[in-house]
Amino acid sequence: MELAVAAPHLRPVPVDREAVSPDAADAELLARVGERDREAFEQLYHRYVRSVFGLALRRLGDRGRAEDAVQEAFAAIWRSAASYRPERGPAAGWLYAVARNAIIDRFRKAGDPVAEVPELVSAEAGPPERAEASFVSWRVHRALETLSPREREVIELAYWSGMSQSEVAAYLGIPLGTVKTRTRSALAHLADVLEELA
Amino acid sequence: MNHPDLDELIGAEVSGAERDRLRHAHELLVVSGPPPEVPPLLERGPTLAMTLGRPRGQVRRRAALLLAAAVAVGIVFVAGYASGNQSAGTSVTVVRTLSLAGSGFAKNASAVLEVQPADAAGNSPMTLVARGLPAPPTDGYYAVWLVRNGKPWGSCGEFVADGVSRTISVRLTAPYQLQKGDSWVVKLWVPGAQGFGRTVMTPVSA
Numbered sequence: 001m002e003l004a005v006a007a008p009h010l011r012p013v014p015v016d017r018e019a020v021s022p023d024a025a026d027a028e029l030l031a032r033v034g035e036r037d038r039e040a041f042e043q044l045y046h047r048y049v050r051s052v053f054g055l056a057l058r059r060l061g062d063r064g065r066a067e068d069a070v071q072e073a074f075a076a077i078w079r080s081a082a083s084y085r086p087e088r089g090p091a092a093g094w095l096y097a098v099a100r101n102a103i104i105d106r107f108r109k110a111g112d113p114v115a116e117v118p119e120l121v122s123a124e125a126g127p128p129e130r131a132e133a134s135f136v137s138w139r140v141h142r143a144l145e146t147l148s149p150r151e152r153e154v155i156e157l158a159y160w161s162g163m164s165q166s167e168v169a170a171y172l173g174i175p176l177g178t179v180k181t182r183t184r185s186a187l188a189h190l191a192d193v194l195e196e197l198a
Numbered sequence: 199m200n201h202p203d204l205d206e207l208i209g210a211e212v213s214g215a216e217r218d219r220l221r222h223a224h225e226l227l228v229v230s231g232p233p234p235e236v237p238p239l240l241e242r243g244p245t246l247a248m249t250l251g252r253p254r255g256q257v258r259r260r261a262a263l264l265l266a267a268a269v270a271v272g273i274v275f276v277a278g279y280a281s282g283n284q285s286a287g288t289s290v291t292v293v294r295t296l297s298l299a300g301s302g303f304a305k306n307a308s309a310v311l312e313v314q315p316a317d318a319a320g321n322s323p324m325t326l327v328a329r330g331l332p333a334p335p336t337d338g339y340y341a342v343w344l345v346r347n348g349k350p351w352g353s354c355g356e357f358v359a360d361g362v363s364r365t366i367s368v369r370l371t372a373p374y375q376l377q378k379g380d381s382w383v384v385k386l387w388v389p390g391a392q393g394f395g396r397t398v399m400t401p402v403s404a
Binding site (some may be wrong): 032042053150160180 | 199201202206209211212216219220222223224226228230231232233234236237239240241243244245247248249250303306320336362363364
């Protein structure tokens with residue numbers, strides 16, 4: 001029988017601070033995390049948890065180990081946030097570097113070999129290409145978090161369900177033209193966010 | 199899987215620089231692959247443990263006695279916090295975790311069912327975290343069924359999905375004495391349909 005105890009999760013603690021805007025930029029959130037603002041940390045966490053988990057999964061090849069690595073990565077982000085300098089580059093790149101290092105460090109310290117999981121681009125790709133592919137996935141998955149549920153739905157169905165646009169329209173019960181409009185809008189939104197994260 | 203064609207996706211209405219921008223986003227989507235399903239524990243939010251570390255650059259060497267005392271205080275604090283959380287229902291003991299995958303009507307759905315220990319009366323609380331469940335047809339709903347010896351044994355509760363929320367989390371109860379080998383499925387119940395409804399989510403083999 002499996003027995004596991006979940007770690008306690010953060011709860012909002014009243015503090016004398018200005019509330020964090022849901023639209024706050026990543027850099028602003030990081031600055032507040034650097035001042036030990038848990039609300040900002042929680043917001044940043046939800047923006048990036050999928051990207052961090054995806055990165056850990058690609059590096060480690062195991063969901064259980066990846067889950068542990070995510071904990072380590074966010075602990076590292078919490079500890080290091082005050083060292084982020086916006087003038088040196090976008091927050092997404094800084095977060096990627098901290099998370100990636102934490103994921104690798106954790107398993108090196110534990111003496112656990114880091115799996116050489118082929119990246120999605122090509123099994124033949126060398127380390128620079130694999131690093132680039134990891135960062136692309138990181139940015140794309142982060143950007144997907146910014147889409148509205150309706151936009152994200154058409155993107156996920158169009159790219160990863162194997163459905164044609166007509167099938168997506170039938171599945172969602174909306175006109176084909178609406179699917180195309182929504183897809184255009186979603187791609188434009190993604191393009192905007194990806195430019196910001198680059 | 200075949201990748202979608204940009205021309206089919208957006209038609210011919212967009213051209214020039216804007217089309218190039220959309221093509222770039224399209225190509226990155228193709229290269230990146232789908233985002234992973236995040237485990238329910240991670241979906242819930244950051245943990246207290248993540249924020250116990252001291253900021254880098256502020257770490258000072260302390261006398262060994264003071265460090266030991268700080269660690270002891272930390273352990274007591276965490277234990278107290280965990281205990282407080284448990285009584286508030288946010289920290290749970292899980293005796294069984296089951297992954298489910300959708301099919302048919304819910305073919306894009308996935309879920310994780312966590313079963314907690316039975317209470318004194320014999321009720322086993324459960325939490326189902328599901329992703330990608332479409333809204334059921336009018337007046338329809340989903341039902342989680344205990345499966346024993348390969349057959350539906352009894353309902354553990356019903357719920358609905360709005361088809362918009364990416365992830366939903368529902369609390370259910372198994373009012374049965376659970377046995378080794380018990381499993382669960384999610385059925386779609388639509389008024390007027392015959393029988394117990396269609397099974398739309400089944401366990402994923404380990």
